[in-house]
Amino acid sequence: METANAVAEPVVRLRNASLRFGDRLLWEGLDLDIQPGEFLAVLGPNGSGKTTMLKTLLGLQQLSGGSVEVAGKPATRGSRLVGSIPQQRPFAENTPLRARDLVALGIDGHKWGIRLKHKAMRQRVDGLLELVGATAYADRPVGVLSGGEQQRLRAAQALADNPRLLLCDEPLLSLDLHHQQAISGLIHRQACDRGAAVVFVTHEINPILQYVDRVLYLAGGRFHVGTPAEVMRSEVLSELYGSPIEVFESNGRIVVVGMPETVNHAHPQEGA
Amino acid sequence: MDLNDIWSTVFSFQDYAEILPLVTNSLIAGALLGLVGGMIGIFVMLRDMAFAVHGIAELSFAGAAFALLIGANVVFGSLVGSILAALVLGMMGAAAKDRNSIIGVLMPFGLGLGILFLALYEGRSANKFGLLTGQIVAVDTVQLGLLAVCSVVVLIALVAMWRPLTFISVDPAVATARGIPAAKLSVAFMVVLGLAVALSIQVVGSLLVLSLLITPAAAAMRITANPAATVSLSVLFAMTSVVGGILLALAGSLPISPYVTTISFLIYVICRLIAWRRDRVRHIETAALAA
Numbered sequence: 001m002e003t004a005n006a007v008a009e010p011v012v013r014l015r016n017a018s019l020r021f022g023d024r025l026l027w028e029g030l031d032l033d034i035q036p037g038e039f040l041a042v043l044g045p046n047g048s049g050k051t052t053m054l055k056t057l058l059g060l061q062q063l064s065g066g067s068v069e070v071a072g073k074p075a076t077r078g079s080r081l082v083g084s085i086p087q088q089r090p091f092a093e094n095t096p097l098r099a100r101d102l103v104a105l106g107i108d109g110h111k112w113g114i115r116l117k118h119k120a121m122r123q124r125v126d127g128l129l130e131l132v133g134a135t136a137y138a139d140r141p142v143g144v145l146s147g148g149e150q151q152r153l154r155a156a157q158a159l160a161d162n163p164r165l166l167l168c169d170e171p172l173l174s175l176d177l178h179h180q181q182a183i184s185g186l187i188h189r190q191a192c193d194r195g196a197a198v199v200f201v202t203h204e205i206n207p208i209l210q211y212v213d214r215v216l217y218l219a220g221g222r223f224h225v226g227t228p229a230e231v232m233r234s235e236v237l238s239e240l241y242g243s244p245i246e247v248f249e250s251n252g253r254i255v256v257v258g259m260p261e262t263v264n265h266a267h268p269q270e271g272a
Numbered sequence: 273m274d275l276n277d278i279w280s281t282v283f284s285f286q287d288y289a290e291i292l293p294l295v296t297n298s299l300i301a302g303a304l305l306g307l308v309g310g311m312i313g314i315f316v317m318l319r320d321m322a323f324a325v326h327g328i329a330e331l332s333f334a335g336a337a338f339a340l341l342i343g344a345n346v347v348f349g350s351l352v353g354s355i356l357a358a359l360v361l362g363m364m365g366a367a368a369k370d371r372n373s374i375i376g377v378l379m380p381f382g383l384g385l386g387i388l389f390l391a392l393y394e395g396r397s398a399n400k401f402g403l404l405t406g407q408i409v410a411v412d413t414v415q416l417g418l419l420a421v422c423s424v425v426v427l428i429a430l431v432a433m434w435r436p437l438t439f440i441s442v443d444p445a446v447a448t449a450r451g452i453p454a455a456k457l458s459v460a461f462m463v464v465l466g467l468a469v470a471l472s473i474q475v476v477g478s479l480l481v482l483s484l485l486i487t488p489a490a491a492a493m494r495i496t497a498n499p500a501a502t503v504s505l506s507v508l509f510a511m512t513s514v515v516g517g518i519l520l521a522l523a524g525s526l527p528i529s530p531y532v533t534t535i536s537f538l539i540y541v542i543c544r545l546i547a548w549r550r551d552r553v554r555h556i557e558t559a560a561l562a563a
Contacts, residue, residue, distance in 0.1 A: 256493055
């Protein structure tokens, strides 16, 4: 154990981690510690293995080499220490669930049988709905909620067990600017401020720039880790992509120019 | 045949009191199947599997026809056909797209086999027709026992996987991240669905299974999003359709399935009307608030 120094034990510890599908290399030699309360943004083009990175942390995807630990133990499927928020995806209009039922499923949906303790669950769900500001539509069908309202419920589900690690897979996609700010602020406040680490996969860093401590940039089988100021630079991105890229800063926003559609021409789709 | 004749064929309540005790078995079976159909229908809707139900039903029909041909128990035959079909679909068609093409291939094959077996069969022609359009009035005590046991198995299995199955059906991304074994649950559900289809065929026949496994759940989901209310209403609708259908069929001299399907269809139409009215009122209120 290397916990002798003053730094708290990292929530995530990746050592010499590599991942490949057949002859296609996503990344290799990745050493990364993520500390409690840290907000890590994972960026990169389609097919660079961003989502697959989250799957390894969830224990749904084995590494090809190296090791991954969450809270000191190898990542395992179904761990209660990990919460996750997916991309917004509309529910069928007549889905027989209300907002509160969706949150409740996030809490005990993995258990067998039917729910017996309704009263205790109701209190817990009410508390979570309040935490994420969703009380007003607690009893509305999920099928009629807007994308932003829905993502608040996702946050409530993910935060239910006070996770040590919160994984977000493009949770702001297809939300308007107002909701992007509200949801990212909510994630930062409710996770980082409580000492959980956040791993936030995104293709657009600006909505979360003010919260990001470090960036993991994946591209073309390589990666770069550092603060936004260290990574979001013309030289770094040009080297990662292997083609000239220019990064400008304007009004606190980062503008990247000359980004190729994808670096991995053989496999334009995001990895499984 | 004029209209009056048709009417008295459809509804005639003479001798009703004498016939009723003879069909107690059928009524019990009908109520059980209503319970099963109403509950599993919710998941069929959530998982978008109406076409799978239809496909399983045709293979179940083939199994039943084969049993009829060789003189075996017809309920048993339709169970074997259904579960085989469900297993094939469960193993091969995890994604909805694959599943639909596999069903499209299996269904005519099953129906063709069934017709072949029926053509070879030389017994009563009412038996043949019954497989396609329902035959519950003839349920005897042995069959009732088999139906009841299978219904209880389906109900226990459904209750056991209720939460994770709901979770993975409505919210696969989060449920998978939570560690719920999607593939295993999917196969388990297909087997349970196979059982339920085989049971429903005994009431409404293989061509009309959807009226029991889809329509009541679809109707309930139109008017509420409360999960407990949805299940209760769906079961109530399914039971009303089957038991009501049997009771009405006694009055005429027709098979019961048209009564069951008509009641179930009317319930659906009424639910849609209620939902439409409610949404319109809501719409007007929102517009008034905005003004």
